[in-house]
Amino acid sequence: MNVEIVWLAYDAQLVQRAWSDVSVRQLYTEVLQDNFRRRVDPRSMLFHKSQYYLLNDLELLMKCGASDLSLQEYLARLFHKGVEEFPTDSGELFFDYRIISYYTSLRMADEHHLVEPFFKTLLSQQSKLAKDEPWGLLQVQDIRGFFRALSDIKIQDVIDAAKKAGQTEEEAKAFIKLVTNYIEFYHYTRNNDLELFYYNNQTDIRRWGNLSKRKQQRDKLVVELTYSKTTHGSEATKTPSIVLDDDLISKMRFKRRIENLEAGLQDQDPLIRQKAAEGLGVAGNYGSVLPLIKALTDEEPEVRQEVLRALAAIRDPRSVEAIIQLILKDDSIGVIMSGAHALVQIGDPRGLEALIELLLRGVYDVAVQIANFPNLIKNKTAVNMLLQAMDHPNEVVRRQVAFVLGDIPNKLVVDRLLRSLDDEDAEVKTNSASSLGRIGSKRALPELYQCRNSLTPPQTKWVVEEAIDSILEKGRVATG
Numbered sequence: 001m002n003v004e005i006v007w008l009a010y011d012a013q014l015v016q017r018a019w020s021d022v023s024v025r026q027l028y029t030e031v032l033q034d035n036f037r038r039r040v041d042p043r044s045m046l047f048h049k050s051q052y053y054l055l056n057d058l059e060l061l062m063k064c065g066a067s068d069l070s071l072q073e074y075l076a077r078l079f080h081k082g083v084e085e086f087p088t089d090s091g092e093l094f095f096d097y098r099i100i101s102y103y104t105s106l107r108m109a110d111e112h113h114l115v116e117p118f119f120k121t122l123l124s125q126q127s128k129l130a131k132d133e134p135w136g137l138l139q140v141q142d143i144r145g146f147f148r149a150l151s152d153i154k155i156q157d158v159i160d161a162a163k164k165a166g167q168t169e170e171e172a173k174a175f176i177k178l179v180t181n182y183i184e185f186y187h188y189t190r191n192n193d194l195e196l197f198y199y200n201n202q203t204d205i206r207r208w209g210n211l212s213k214r215k216q217q218r219d220k221l222v223v224e225l226t227y228s229k230t231t232h233g234s235e236a237t238k239t240p241s242i243v244l245d246d247d248l249i250s251k252m253r254f255k256r257r258i259e260n261l262e263a264g265l266q267d268q269d270p271l272i273r274q275k276a277a278e279g280l281g282v283a284g285n286y287g288s289v290l291p292l293i294k295a296l297t298d299e300e301p302e303v304r305q306e307v308l309r310a311l312a313a314i315r316d317p318r319s320v321e322a323i324i325q326l327i328l329k330d331d332s333i334g335v336i337m338s339g340a341h342a343l344v345q346i347g348d349p350r351g352l353e354a355l356i357e358l359l360l361r362g363v364y365d366v367a368v369q370i371a372n373f374p375n376l377i378k379n380k381t382a383v384n385m386l387l388q389a390m391d392h393p394n395e396v397v398r399r400q401v402a403f404v405l406g407d408i409p410n411k412l413v414v415d416r417l418l419r420s421l422d423d424e425d426a427e428v429k430t431n432s433a434s435s436l437g438r439i440g441s442k443r444a445l446p447e448l449y450q451c452r453n454s455l456t457p458p459q460t461k462w463v464v465e466e467a468i469d470s471i472l473e474k475g476r477v478a479t480g
Helices: 012-020 024-033 035-039 044-047 051-066 070-081 091-102 113-123 142-152 155-164 167-192 211-228 248-264 269-282 286-295 301-314 315-328 333-346 347-363 364-371 382-387 395-407 411-421 426-439 443-452 458-479
Strands: 004-010 105-112 195-200
Touching: 004 051, 004 113, 012 070, 012 091, 024 051, 024 070, 024 301, 024 333, 044 091, 044 105, 051 070, 051 333, 051 364, 051 426, 051 458, 070 211, 070 315, 070 458, 091 105, 091 211, 091 443, 105 113, 113 155, 113 167, 142 195, 142 443, 155 167, 211 458, 248 269, 248 286, 269 286, 269 301, 269 315, 286 301, 286 315, 301 315, 301 333, 315 333, 315 347, 333 347, 333 364, 347 364, 347 382, 347 395, 364 395, 382 395, 382 411, 395 411, 395 426, 411 426, 411 443, 426 443, 443 458
Parallel strands: none
Antiparallel strands: 004 105, 004 195
């Protein structure tokens, strides 16, 4: 792997909102909808698609009892229980990095061993550094000052520094482009009110950008939250569709716009097809459902994914069968997840049964969408399918189903979850305990106490303790 210096331009306000203003469940849904993609520079879109690692982390946090808490509140609960380890495999710092990278609009990367000595030579030549002063990109304190210094440098200065570093005049052109890219990156960041983040991909993550400092700031807030009553953010609101003026001219213009967008679905350029589907989703026109259904056969997965987002926004039951047929055979996890979200938004019972079928086939990522499905508890067929799946020979299926059952508060589900506290798989046990906590069943308390005492790892024991506390808290609210 090349040793790279990587620069990110990210939205600090959205990162802060993700940590403190919305529940983990709501954040999961927003990342899955991925409206932020519209603000990502096309040069960084491939990097942005790593969002599915973040979704996996958020799913794990929900299984550990964080569904209805903000991330900040969840940290406070961990602190209160004396749990020091963050539940994700990669830890809290890398989780924070994944949030920052998700809300990144532009990314820039270069080989560290080439750019660092060149910039040192260039800055020294411009008297920006004292003679023989130790300097390295990762040690720069005033990073915006570094970019401002580059903005003052002329092309001839770059050529002279390149020659001083032993580069030919032809090779110096590459360094001119390098400096130009850095200046453009800085102006992009400043013009779009974004924050800078940078790291060397081979160094300890504690040295990546300001991750350690951000954690220290969160730790202070955690102590405050632990001893204060907090609430998480409000529910996400649906983006309104276009509102038409009630006059003939406006309606004619709208019709022509829709016709142009529908025609764009057939364009040879996949980017135009993708943008056409995005436009139809924003318009929210029911008349566009059939052209969008036809576009689900597009050869490009990015286009199919955008079409599914449009159908999710329109929410027309006519698209359900076509969406089901697509996600049951598609190879792209992005398409499958967007299709699952579309089925949840439409809310047709056929979609729920299809998602359960996918889960049983081994597409475990759809579990959260099943849990979020409207009127899940009223669909007896789906509930029976899930209860039967708790006897599945594959422990991963049982783990996911145990998590989903926490959104179905009825007696049969509670009985089955209680039996699963004796499952041979430890994660099935903890997911079952967490679900019993979400349901709030008091009669689960004796078995949960017994389960807690039988577990040894502190992290798994904490999940059961959180379930017990949740049930006791709900009991106090009900009688208060």
